[in-house]
Amino acid sequence: MRTLHAAPVVRYTLGEGGAVLHDGGVLVDGGRVAAIGPLDELRAAHPQARVRQWPGTLGPALVHDGPVPDAPTPRERIHALLRLGATAVLAEHVAEPGLRAAAERNEVAVFDDRPRPPALTEAVRADLAVFGADGACLATVLAGRLVHRRR
Known part of the structure; x- marks a missing residue:
């Protein structure tokens, strides 16, 4: 099943100067990122996708x-x-x-050593995290599976 993770802010990369999309989403198909873009466009293109709306900032997991x-x-x-x-x-x-x-x-x-900073692109493993305004992790997605959600 496809899942569309949506948030007011989607970061493509971590760190200073990373690309940001407002009112965006990340479409996950199985364990991979299938698409990234404006939420309205993704919803129109994938109406059968389950939508998970998150508050805060959605981006690559740490x-x-x-x-x-x-x-x-x-x-x-x-x-x-x-x-x-x-x-x-x-x-x-x-x-x-x-x-x-x-x-x-x-x-x-x-x-084994320090990898390059995480980034969201199509076809990569769907490792995502959502952070609130206070910096706390609200949700973690590992290979397309929701493995943590703050209550």
Whole structure:
């Protein structure tokens, strides 16, 4: 099923000077980004898509560059990353076998070195995050699946 993630602000890239689209959306088909554009155009072109309207800013998910938060189990530690809006982590921070296995089971990307900044483009894995005005992560989408939503 196709899902259209919509927000008042969509960022194509993270960091200063990144491209921004107002009242935009990201169409996800399976685990990939199928289209990015103005919300009205995407709705007209894909009327059967399920729409998830998010407040805040929608953009690429983060790459976590630091120790993984503490929690009782490796699975809960990886879920803590998802709650931060991260769908990728540097390998040095998941060196412990149980933690690395939990990351792989949950399809969290593990990079050996610092990757280039995340960007939204068509055909890439649909790793998205929504952040509120206070900077808190409101939702995380990992490979097209909603894996975190702040209540």
